[in-house]
Amino acid sequence: MGADADRWISREGCRRVLLVVHNVTAATRLLDVLPLFDGDPRVQLLVTCTGSSPFQGGVPELLAGTELPVLPWEQAVDTPVDLAISASYGGELHLLRGHLAVLSHGVGYNKRLATPGRQDARTPGRQDARTPGRQDAAAAPATATSVTTATAPPVFGLAPEWLLHQGRPLAAATVLSHPEQLARLTAACPEAAPTAAIAGDPCYDRILAALPHRDRFRRALGVGPHQRLVVLNSTWSTRGLLNDALPRLLPRLASELPADEYRTAAVLHPNIWYGHGPGQVRAWLDRARRAGLVTVSPLDAWRQAIVAADCVIGDHGSVTYYAAAVGTPVLLGAFPSDDDHGADSVLDPASPVAALGRAAPALRRPGRAGDLRAQIDRAIDTHAPDRYARLAALTSSVPGESAALLRRLFYGLLGLPEPGHGPALLDPLPLPAYEPAERTAPVRVLTRILGTDPARVAVVRHSETGPDDPVGDAADDADAAHTAVHEDTRDPGRLRVADVIVRHGPPDDPRVGPPAAWTAEVLARHPYCRLAVWVDGPDRCVVRTRSGRLVRLRAQPGADGRTDLTDPAAYASALHGWLVMQGASSLPTWLVVVTGRAHHQVSVEHAPR
Structure with missing residues (x-):
């Protein structure tokens, strides 16, 4: 790459595809779709980071791990590309020189998030980085059908504050997984509706493809056929399980769940790991880890953990929703209240995740000894496999088809016919290393x-x-x-x-x-x-x-x-x-x-x- 790059390349005429990383969370979705370009000598993959996310920890290592050419952001926006793929909004995406396709980095679009620079913004951002729609959002008229209200933060990924730059859509393709998202997008930001492409959810498809290997994933975690695996899941933010409930739950789990009948694992959002630092997270969980808790990698093993789980104690994050969607019993240990309004509003009430909050049982604060175990056992023993069937249907309207649909979309934007060497395929979830419980606590x-x-x-x-x-x-x-x-x-x-x-x-x-x-x-x-x-x-x-x-x-x-x-x-x-x-x-x-x-x-x- 660069002004003199043509002198040093060994293959000319390649179409350039730029993967735009914001943080580790968004990067995981880009890694899901990376195999769609495998085996095609007509494509040169590149990767960059916007630098706009406050969660920059882990990004340099992840970029290096792709073994792709890494462009500094200043060079990336100065380099013509044929396709840029992002799994988040934010930063100066309007400066990219090429067609932009934006995927969700979670299970659709559910959360409200103020754009950096808004007076009520609750998440820090780079103040020098212009955020999509920040300048024109104030002038945009409020509509009765919009999911953005005058006081509540906008819905991330569906509101004009995130989708538009100077009144026009940032993306050539806004990738959605279900028509319900299109309906909310059309109501909130009709200008971006023509860019919508319903192309499924590659993360969900990889989970679905891995379901037959559930027993293997359980054995990798040291879980035998007569043991129950309880997965604790927290999204980031002070509304997540980690902030209040998890510190209370961990010692109770150790004291109530017999070590040879249960196994516990923690799946924490990458923004927790890299916002507070992996060393700090491990320090917080130290007692529980010495008691047998396994901490699951936020990059490449969390999906296997929820496939293996007998019960997930979670919150309003995507991981808990994915668990429910594949039929796993769920207990909500933390969840935003339906009474939250205005700047305190966390979820779009019309979103699937908000619906999960209304459908799943809440974990009561344990009282007498044995109460926590009783709640977990009840959730498992009384669970009906189709309990969350309606919510599962909202995860993707085309389950199993995202690879084919996304490759068709990407190559259409590239102006190339799809490769003729075979069907579009995603990587199977890898089998994690064997990690038995080794308790160093008495x-x-x-x-x-x-x-x-x-x-x-x-x-x-x-x-x-x-x-x-x-x-x-x-x-x-x-x-x-x-x-x-x-x-x-x-x-x-x-x-x-x-x-x-x-x-x-x-x-x-x-x-x-x-x-x-x-x-x-x-x-x-x-x-x-x-x-x-x-x-x-x-x-x-x-x-x-x-x-x-x-x-x-x-x-x-x-x-x-x-x-x-x-x-x-x-x-x-x-x-x-x-x-x-x-x-x-x-x-x-x-x-x-x-x-x-x-x-x-x-x-x-x-x-x-």
């Missing part, structure tokens, strides 16, 4: 002997994250209780009084292994510890008892031959409960470990020293 364990021939032991484990009692009334049904502590605990003082000390890692780790040596070392160092446990696989562990016996516990695979994904530390705790009640010399050859509704067949074998 774990309070209750055990109960259910039978002696064979040995059957019920185990209930809860991570300790705060002052809440992690066992509550369940202790009344237990034969014994003990504390298991990970060697990497933040509080090494807990190791001195731990009944069971646990470590996770490969058996050939030369720093601390092998397991026989480590377990002997731990028992020698901590005289009150009864069992030392080295978890060296997803279904197995090596255990040394206080009497010196070294055994391997191994869970048998399920009926389908797949590995049991329950944390093997639970099997060690079952063995501890058995030895406490039956005597240190009564080592069984098999254990049936019961966690909730699941029965795990665990062999107890002599381990070589």
